[in-house]
Structures are given as structure tokens and as C-alpha cells.
Amino acid sequence: MYNKKLVDNLTTGQSKLLSSKRRDSFKVFEKLTKSDFNRINLFDYQFPEYSPYNKEYLKEKKWQSQIVLKKMTDNLNNEEEILNYLEEFKGKKVKKGNQGLDEKYLSMVDAFYNTGLFIKVPRNTELKLPVEIFYELDKENPVLIDNNLIVAEENSKLTIVIDYRMKDQELAAFHNGLTRVIVKENAVLNIIKVQRFNDQSDNFDSNISLVSNQGELNWIPIELGARNSVTNNENTLIDDGSRASISSVYFADGDRKLDLGFKMNHQGRHSSSEIESRGVLKDRAQKVFRGDLYFQKGAGQAKGTEKEEVLLLDKTVDSDSIPALFSEEDNVEGEHAVSAGQIDEQRLFYLMSRGMSKAEAKQLMVEAAFNPVFDKIPLNDLKGSVINEVKTRIRS
């Protein structure tokens, strides 16, 4: 199914260089075997049958004239530029790095993407309003394989919101995505990703970035849906003073399984990173948090912190945390902290003594944990609907 014939189909009408990139990726894909995700008991996963994705995913906005925005599947006239950017990911000496959540899943996107965007903010351009992208899955479009490349050129500033969603509660959909990000000197890029698939669907998502001199990249991944969700977010801080942060929020209930991987590769001097994850597990939900802080040799005076907090609401949940610190450089500051447990009984009691029901009190405490991150969502509609969704699900 994911074979050469499909690659031939997909390259028909696509520009030459990108087509040959697909073919090269297919050669890699062909040879690899899939990884299992043991900790969430996801073994020998079978990719569902390919189908094209034809939905419009961009809200037309005036600002489009200020940035470059193209569909990766089109016959592009700037393909050389795209390939040059992709080249930058090669040769970054990262141990087992830049592979997304797994090489097989990564090369699958590179070979078979059915949609995706190239977004570039030119030098010295600052966009006040966020770029909104929504990938919505439905009966006609049950498979999403998006290959995105986002570039923030020198001194630019941009916020992008990518909303993965679906209305249909019955459909078993599939998403395997890849977002590559390049942040150049002094640029600031914020990316908010919201995943709200139904609990029949599977979500796989790789995010890879390179952050240059004094550049700054801030990720806000919000995971609320899917039956299985396996994501990876890997950032390489290549130069002096590059910065990256991840503020992750997840809410998993029912039989959902999450495997969340976050990684910071410090290469540049004075580079700094922050990983913060807050989550709630309810019912029989399972979660794996992997956070790697990696200080490569030469990353003098780098600083990295990692913090995980997880609230466990039921006896039947399963929570794994694997925070790791790898250091080849003495002159660094690395720290990680994990805390896990129930909602504090005393606080709960206090709120209840003020006339709240237990459910209300619990909900309030979960909100208190999440709101600092939700407040960073720049779109009020989206923020409102995310907050509402969490509210209703805590109560159910």
C-alpha cells in the first residue's frame, strides 16, 4: 500500500526536486522496520490505507502578503529554497537526533505526505496576528500526513497556531505529521499545537527544530484527544544564546494512551532551554513523559531546566516519567524535577468548605494547573473551546 506505485502517483504533477526527495525518502522507508512503543503497549502498528487530504486548512487573511506560504504538494517554483532549508538538518551532530519519534514514521511523512505547508517569515518582518492553520479530519479525509516546514528568518517574529481536530466522533482517523522548524538569528517564533482527535483515532507527530544565534522558539503542545498519541519534540540549540521552551499540557481520560517525548540538544554556548509539562490523568489513561536535556561538548554556560507535574485522578491510571540529563560539559546548569500525586486533600477540603462540590473543586484545581499555559493561546475562540472541553471531561 505504501509502495513505489503510490510514490509515483504522488509525484505526478509535483515539482522535480521535491519529487526526487519523496523517492529518496521512500528508499529509506522501505528498508526500515517500525519501532514499537512498548510503554503504551503499542506493538506492530499497522498504517491504515492511504487516502488523499483535500481540505482547505488556512483562513485567508490579509497578512498573507507579508509572508511566504505554499502548499508542499503543489508544483512549487521555490523548491530549491525548500531543499536548502532541509539540508540544514543534516550533519547536525546530534546523537540519535533529528529522527522525530521514529525514523520509519519520519520517512513515511517525507515520502507519502498528502498535505503540508511551507511558511517563511522574511527578514525583519513581524506579524502581529497569529497564522491559523487547522487540519480537520472527516469521512472524506480520514488520513492526514502533513509535512510542514516553518522558517523564521533573521529578526522576524511570528506566532502560528496549528489545530488538529475533528467533529466526527465515530470515525477512526489517522495522523502522522512532521513539522520542521528553523529559527534564524534574533527571530522569535511561537508555535501552538492543539490535538483534539476523537478516541477512535491515532496521532503520531514529529517536531524538529534548529535554533540559531539569539533565536527563540516557544512551543505550546496541547494534547487532549486521540486513542493513541505518540509525539516527539526535538530542538537543537546550535549557536550562542539560542533559546527554546516547551510548555506542554495534556489531559488524558478514558482509555487514552499518550507517549510524549521532549528533547533539548544544547550545542551553543549560553544556550538555554525550558521544558515544562503539566498534565492530568483520569480513568484508565496511560501516559509516558520523556524529557531529555542533552548538553553537548562545547555548550559552555548553557542552562536547561525540566519540570513535570502530573495529577492522578484515579487508581487505574498509569503514569511513566523518564526525565534524563546527559552532560558532556561541566560548565552547565541542568536541572529536572518531577512531582506526581493526587490533588492535595487539604486544598480540596478548603474549597469544599467554601460550598463547592467535590467535582467543582477538582475542576477548579485542574484549571488552576492548566491556565498559565492556556493563557498563552493567542486566539480567544480556540482558548475558550479548549477550556470548555477540559471542563466537561473532568466532570464526566
Next chain:
Amino acid sequence: MNEKTEVKDIDRSLHDKKNESKHRYQSAKGLTPEVIKEISREKKEPKWMLEFRLKALEIYKKKEIPTWGADISDLDMENIITYVRPDADLQSDWDQVPDEIKDTFDALGIPEAEKESLAGVGAQYDSEVVYHNLKEEMVEQGVIYMDMENAVKKHEDLVKDHFMKLITPNDHKFSALHGAVWSGGSFVYVPAGVDVDIPLQSYFRQNAPGSGQFEHTLIILEEGANAHFIEGCSAPKYSVNNLHAGAVELFINKGAKLRYSTIENWSRNMYNLNTKRALVEEDGVIEWVSGSFGSKVSMLYPMSILKGARARAEFTGVTFAAEGQYLDTGAQVIHAAPNTTSTVNSRSIAKDGGHAYYRGLLKVTENAHGAKASVACESLMLDNESKSDTLPIMKLQTDDIDIGHEAKVGRISEEAIFYLMSRGISEEEAKAMIVRGFVEPIASELPLEYAVELNNLINLELEGTIG
């Protein structure tokens, strides 16, 4: 410019004193059923033990070498001599121990320590125990402290019920190897309610080159008993690699308390692939104190299984990885009963290209409601040739728990030095204080008299200059 703090290497001259390898019997190289039968015959073992050994050997042949952790491709398993019987009989009178062997232990300070502060001493030289002694008052209270070989014969039922029940040959390749070729080690039995208030100590010395040491330590504490066991290890350095694959099984019954201290200072050509496990019943306590200084490669993760309600585990460990060393250590705690608690406190130092790796596991099972655990790991890097990694895995399967974890890596904090200097302490002294303070948790956990060994081990000399 700040000059880096110099911490001198551990003085090994004492441990590197090697004796000519004299032995009465040495097994052939390699691992075959014949070699195993030979060892068992030499030891005049009961038949069940020989059968156990042969079964373990079969498992060993089938098991793969772990794919994670250290690179042990340098270790030529087929050429390790698994059994070396020293040219000496087991003695309980120190003067009867052959001079050469005695001198080695004398230099290490073992007999003095016994005189002054220990309830019992065991000394193993290569594969066999050469000396074992227990104070009279302990014997009267029913305490048993003897070498494993004799225990297998004299306390057969007790041994049979516990031997390799906690660590089985199926666990991994090196536990299978241990099951097949184990030799020596100590057996401790403390009857209900008996308090062995001064420590018992076993010292393991590996003298023969190209050999392996596979001692088995089995400790059983009956209800309400209390004991402290100290294990010390060393070996001189040869050009061929040695292997240590011991096993330590600790059974801590209801309300009993055991402290297990280890000062490990194997030579820098030793592969230390040891397995240690404790099973703790209701209200029982296990306290591990662990200092890892020696060996070329260590992979050691003492496990505490908190099986009974309110059982408690504490782990305090210091790892010092210097040039050419890869020390991969950490604590494993399984909370398998309600209201169990655990505290893990690990410190590691890496210098001169050494690689210190903390790898730990904390697991809370479904029925362990009310469990409390905290894990703290701190790493100090003294230069940027070295590596320091921390990988604590946490697996939580219930909600009503309180888990905290913290880890830090970095070099000596300039602020701390500045603070101390502002209090009138010289920079040199400030740096020295910080490094000493860093290893202090383990130093303070050992009985003062026992510092004989520790003092020989850590010889930190600090040289700082004004920044």
C-alpha cells in the same frame, strides 16, 4: 580567570599490591558443564546445588548480553577463570591465615577494624573465604555468620528456601552466570528480635589475574531483628580484565531492619556486574549505603522490593568516576504495598574523562496506595572531559501517592564559593569544603571506626587559586 579545582585521584597504591597467585586449585578457563561439575566436586556440595548450577549454565548460554548500558565487548567471557581456590584453609583464628594473604588484609585495615568495632568478620580471597569469625555473644544469641559454602551444608534447608529465589538465573545473563559458578560469600541469619548492634563485615579480595569473583551473600533477618552488614571489595590491577558478578539477596521480615553498606574499590580493569536485591516485609526497613569508586565498568542497581505494608527503603549512594571508568549505577525501588516509603539520594562525581551514569527505577504498583517516594540525584562535573548522565525512570500505577524527584548537574557553584568566601573562608578551603560536603552523605552514614577503609579510599587533595 578562574582555575579549576583539582581533585586528585584516589590513591590506589595500597590496593594495587598484588601477591603472586598461589592456589591449590584453579578451574579451567571457560564455561562448560565439566568445569561446573569440577567446581561442585571441589566444594563437596549437595546434589541439588550441582543441578541448580547446571540449569543456570544452560540459561546463561541462552541469554543475550544486555544491549544498553556499558560496552562490555572487551570482556572475554570464555577466558575468565571462574574458580580459584587459594592456598589456604578457612580459619577463625587470624594468626592461622597464611602470611601473604594476612598481610594484604592487614594493610587494608581489616583486623584492626574487627578488634575495634565489628561483631564479625569474613574475608574472601579469590573464590574462597579464608577467614570467618563472629563474636561469642552473637553466637549465643543464635546469630549465624559463616561462609556460604559451609552454610549450604550446615543450614541446608534455610539456604535451599532462600538461595537465588530473589535473584533468579532467569533475570539476566550475569545472574545466570552467577548461579552457575558462584563461590564464596557470606551467610547471615539473625533470629527474631535479636539486635546485632555492631556491624558485620565481609571483605572480598580478588588476587588471581584473569579470574572472576562470584560471591553470594545471603542475609535473613527474622521478625524484629536488626543488623548492619558491611561489604568491602578490592583487587590489584593486572593487564587482563577481571569480572565480578556477585549476588546479594536480603530477606527482611516483619519489623526487621537491615543496613547494607558497600565500599567498592575494585581495580580499574574490573567489570563489576553485580546484582543486589532486598525483599522487605511489613514495617521492615532496608537502608543501602553505597560507595562506588573502583572498577573499569560498573553496572549495579540495588533493588528494594517493598512487599509489606509500611515497609521502607533508603538509598544513599556516591559514585566517583575518574579516568577510564564508566560507572553506571542507581537504585531501584518497587512499592508493592500500601503506605510504603522510599528515599533515594545519589551523588556522583565525574573527572578526567570518567563517565558517571545514574540509572534508576521507581515503580508504584496498583495496590500501593499511600506510597511516598522521593528521588534526588546530584552530579558534579570537575572538568569538561568527563560525562555525567542521569536517567531516573518512574512508573506510577495508582493515584493516591506522593512522588517527588529532583536532579541537578553542574560544576562547583561560583555562588557557593563566593558565599563561603564572604564568610571569611579562603577560596581553596571553600572549594574543598564543597567537594567534601558533596560526598558527606555517605561518609556520615558509616561507623566512625570503619573510616579506616574510607580514608584509604578518598584522598581528596584540593588546590584552588584565587580567581
